[in-house]
Amino acid sequence: xxxxxxxxxxxxxxxIGNSVAENHLSLTEGKCGMSRLEMFPSKFSGSLPVGEIxxxxxxxxxxxxxxxxxxxxxxxLALHAMNEALACSGLSNKExxxxxxxxxxxxxxxxMCETDEMYSDAKLDxxxxxxxxxxxxxxxxxxxxxxxxxxxPSNTINTACSSSANAIMYGARLIRSGxxxxxxxxxxxxxAKFTINGFNALHILSNELCCPFDEGRKGLNxxxxxxxxxxxxxxxVTGKKIFAxxxxxxxxxxxxxxxxxxxxxxxxxxxxxxALEIAGLKTSQIDYINAHGTGTExxxxxxxxxxxxxxxxxxxxxxxxxxxGHTLGAxxxxxxxxxxxxxxxxxxxPALHFKxxxxxxxxxxxxxYKKTALNHVMSNSFGFGGNCSSLIFSKA
Amino acid sequence: xxxxxxxxxxxAQQTFREVDLDMIHxxxxxxxxxxxxxxxxxxxxxxxxxxxxxxxxxxxxMPLLQNNPKPDGIIIGTTNVGxxxxxxxxxxxxxxxxxxxxxxxxxxxxPNAVAAQIALLTNNHGYNITHLQLGLAFENxxxxxxxxxxxxxxxCYLLGGVDxxxxxxxxxxxxxxxxxKENISNKDLFQTDSRGSxxxxxxxxxxxxxxxxxxxxxxxxxxxxxxxxxxFIKEKLQGFLLKNLDAGEKVDLLLTGENGxxxxxxxxxxxxxIMDPETxxxxxxxxxxxxxxxxxxxxxxxxxxxxSQSIPEHMIKRKGSNTDYKNILIYNTFKGxxxxxxxxxxxx
Numbered sequence: 001x002x003x004x005x006x007x008x009x010x011x012x013x014x015x016i017g018n019s020v021a022e023n024h025l026s027l028t029e030g031k032c033g034m035s036r037l038e039m040f041p042s043k044f045s046g047s048l049p050v051g052e053i054x055x056x057x058x059x060x061x062x063x064x065x066x067x068x069x070x071x072x073x074x075x076x077l078a079l080h081a082m083n084e085a086l087a088c089s090g091l092s093n094k095e096x097x098x099x100x101x102x103x104x105x106x107x108x109x110x111x112m113c114e115t116d117e118m119y120s121d122a123k124l125d126x127x128x129x130x131x132x133x134x135x136x137x138x139x140x141x142x143x144x145x146x147x148x149x150x151x152x153p154s155n156t157i158n159t160a161c162s163s164s165a166n167a168i169m170y171g172a173r174l175i176r177s178g179x180x181x182x183x184x185x186x187x188x189x190x191x192a193k194f195t196i197n198g199f200n201a202l203h204i205l206s207n208e209l210c211c212p213f214d215e216g217r218k219g220l221n222x223x224x225x226x227x228x229x230x231x232x233x234x235x236x237v238t239g240k241k242i243f244a245x246x247x248x249x250x251x252x253x254x255x256x257x258x259x260x261x262x263x264x265x266x267x268x269x270x271x272x273x274x275a276l277e278i279a280g281l282k283t284s285q286i287d288y289i290n291a292h293g294t295g296t297e298x299x300x301x302x303x304x305x306x307x308x309x310x311x312x313x314x315x316x317x318x319x320x321x322x323x324x325g326h327t328l329g330a331x332x333x334x335x336x337x338x339x340x341x342x343x344x345x346x347x348x349x350p351a352l353h354f355k356x357x358x359x360x361x362x363x364x365x366x367x368x369y370k371k372t373a374l375n376h377v378m379s380n381s382f383g384f385g386g387n388c389s390s391l392i393f394s395k396a
Numbered sequence: 397x398x399x400x401x402x403x404x405x406x407x408a409q410q411t412f413r414e415v416d417l418d419m420i421h422x423x424x425x426x427x428x429x430x431x432x433x434x435x436x437x438x439x440x441x442x443x444x445x446x447x448x449x450x451x452x453x454x455x456x457x458m459p460l461l462q463n464n465p466k467p468d469g470i471i472i473g474t475t476n477v478g479x480x481x482x483x484x485x486x487x488x489x490x491x492x493x494x495x496x497x498x499x500x501x502x503x504x505x506x507p508n509a510v511a512a513q514i515a516l517l518t519n520n521h522g523y524n525i526t527h528l529q530l531g532l533a534f535e536n537x538x539x540x541x542x543x544x545x546x547x548x549x550x551x552c553y554l555l556g557g558v559d560x561x562x563x564x565x566x567x568x569x570x571x572x573x574x575x576x577k578e579n580i581s582n583k584d585l586f587q588t589d590s591r592g593s594x595x596x597x598x599x600x601x602x603x604x605x606x607x608x609x610x611x612x613x614x615x616x617x618x619x620x621x622x623x624x625x626x627x628f629i630k631e632k633l634q635g636f637l638l639k640n641l642d643a644g645e646k647v648d649l650l651l652t653g654e655n656g657x658x659x660x661x662x663x664x665x666x667x668x669x670i671m672d673p674e675t676x677x678x679x680x681x682x683x684x685x686x687x688x689x690x691x692x693x694x695x696x697x698x699x700x701x702x703x704s705q706s707i708p709e710h711m712i713k714r715k716g717s718n719t720d721y722k723n724i725l726i727y728n729t730f731k732g733x734x735x736x737x738x739x740x741x742x743x744x
Contacts, residue, residue: 042494043493043494044494108506112482112486115486115489115490116490118486118564119486119487119489119490121567121568121571122483122486122563122564122567122568123567124567127571128568128571128572132568132571132572133568133572135568136475136528136530137507137528138475138528138529138530138533141529142530142622142733145622145623146623151621153536153539153620154529154532154620154622155527155528155529155532155536156527156528156529157525157526157527157528158506158507158508158526158527158528159508159524159525159526160506160508160512166525170525170540173543173547174543177542177543177546179539179543193489193494194482194485194486194489197485197488197489197494197497197502198485198499198502198503198505199502200497201496201497201498201499201502202499202502202503251523251524251525252521252522252523252524253470253512253515253520253521253522253524254521255515255516255518255519255520255521256516257516258503258504258512258513258516259499259503266521267521270521383506383508384503384506384508384512385506385508385509385511385512385513385515385516385524386512386515386516386524387508387512387524387525
């Protein structure tokens with residue numbers, strides 16, 4: 001057995017809270033973070049529910065003391081979550097700056113949240129805004145690396161909506177390979193005119209609260225979030241709180257279609273199966289699945305079929321996207337963090353907005369909050385381009 | 397590390413299929429655009445819908461995927477894949493004022509589009525990932541490939557670096573001073589003493605595995621750094637060579653990413669300063685222009701040089717006494733912010 005990879009720090013900001021404690025309380029209370037869009041003007045601000053964090057960029061800058069030019073909302077949210085994760089882990093400045101501390105981020109929007117500025121900067125006849133160097137996906141990671149003086153392996157990963165699950169997996173593999181002793185891993189995405197219009201053009205945004213795995217589901221709600229985990233090797237961890245261990249991970253491709261999953265869910269099926277193999281676990285040992293569960297017609301049906309195919313009787317499951325919205329590049333990390341809370345608190349949170357099971361499938365997500373013994377939980381993340389990943393976390 | 401078995405490259409020079417590096421294609425508007433082939437292996441209906449980056453990436457990958465066992469995964473480094481479609485969708489949003497938009501550009505705007513399209517066209521369900529850390533995107537892809545080959549010793553991976561030059565990207569970079577204000581010929585790139593470089597693009601793909609037999613190159617070591625000065629880089633390079641070269645071995649060729657930008661030339665000078673007289677120093681960005689995954693093209697060139705045991709005259713900055721090219725060190729910096737050393741050798 002390879003050495004265990006432990007989670008020793010967590011940090012999150014989302015539509016259901018600005019900290020781990022606030023997110024935890026919201027999950028236990030079954031709070032839905034959806035509201036009307038307020039932070040930037042869009043034609044859809046009155047009609048589409050979104051999981052928006054109700055703190056303005058100005059307020060974030062003041063709170064975080066981050067007034068550098070070109071600071072985007074994406075970077076601000078990431079900084080907010082990373083501050084919490086690092087404080088939580090108790091890593092010293094020396095450890096953070098050592099050459100064997102990795103920083104692995106993920107995003108699908110990056111600095112494109114500044115959609116209007118980007119449009120104007122792309123034109124030849126304008127002098128250029130403060131955001132010119134911020135549009136790129138890696139700009140958030142570059143900022144965090146400078147701010148915290150991180151000198152180890154640094155990477156930004158994209159596998160569309162499964163990006164931050166892969167950031168977590170990559171960080172763990174860096175540790176297992178000996179290229180890093182510890183890794184700060186996670187993802188971030190902020191709401192943007194770009195993604196709202198993109199998903200709207202695909203006709204997969206619901207104008208009602210999204211209801212994952214419900215027969216009457218009409219699509220997804222977009223959200224924004226950032227979440228980071230601190231991963232360390234078991235032999236390096238003494239005398240600090242351990243939230244969970246990362247015991248399995250996988251990355252496969254559905255190789256079917258650019259923006260939807262194959263009917264039999266080959267990608268999701270293989271992703272879950274391979275993660276179990278890495279963890280050395282049987283299907284019967286998984287006590288809960290935090291499903292990808294976007295609330296779209298295609299995803300929820302295919303994911304259900306893949307779960308039934310692999311597990312036979314599905315373990316308790318839910319999609320916390322009904323709480324936070326689909327946070328795209330941050331989804332893998334925030335849902336991993338929620339799985340870690342399931343394990344560390346030994347509890348399951350209620351699934352929201354579910355009424356009727358999908359015809360012919362019949363799966364019912366978790367009904368109400370309960371305290372229960374949990375040893376192993378799985379988190380699924382799938383994305384455009386067929387990218388499918390599963391993570392398995394185990395009780396510390 | 398691992399072995400390179402086959403390579404394929406679409407760039408601004410004659411690098412695809414019938415390679416000819418002696419004749420340089422000349423361009424004078426500070427943009428070196430790729431010479432695109434006809435892409436016969438890609439179905440016409442699919443090709444029509446592809447943006448340039450995806451076309452180049454998939455097109456360069458195809459020769460490596462035909463007549464070979466299916467690779468166990470696809471590992472791509474990029475900065476710009478998806479940006480062209482991103483720009484088009486952005487224009488739709490603003491110009492149609494968030495009206496009725498067509499989603500095709502949006503679906504293709506994610507940077508994983510090349511890795512995803514290759515998987516889709518070749519029915520590859522294996523490991524599939526895209527690394528985006530700007531000037532270290534390809535280096536991170538190489539490190540990932542190395543880790544995958546440790547985890548799955550019998551496997552083979554398709555590894556690549558892909559960046560296209562989009563209108564938006566050119567403008568963002570140009571406004572920050574990364575391209576020259578005066579129009580120059582790429583042939584004169586190293587005679588200039590001004591700020592900025594010229595823009596470029598390429599798609600470079602490799603088949604890599606742990607098998608040494610019939611390999612064309614061995615990747616021996618990679619190190620990366622960010623936000624460091626030239627003295628730090630020089631010290632790290634000395635340590636890198638001590639650690640990774642065996643006793644009696646020398647760097648026969650230092651291949652650098654010097655790009656005509658007088659603000660970053662100090663990093664290259666610093667690395668050249670510790671090379672012995674035996675070592676030849678060569679450069680390549682007059683052939684390709686500057687782009688974030690240029691180091692992938694450098695590795696491709698390194699493989700050519702190891703195979704042919706010759707270097708085109710126009711690449712040579714300083715001729716060393718040793719003309720036996722066994723060990724090639726590649727040093728590249730992206731904007732003086734990100735740095736990498738890659739050591740490749742003739743397979744033992």
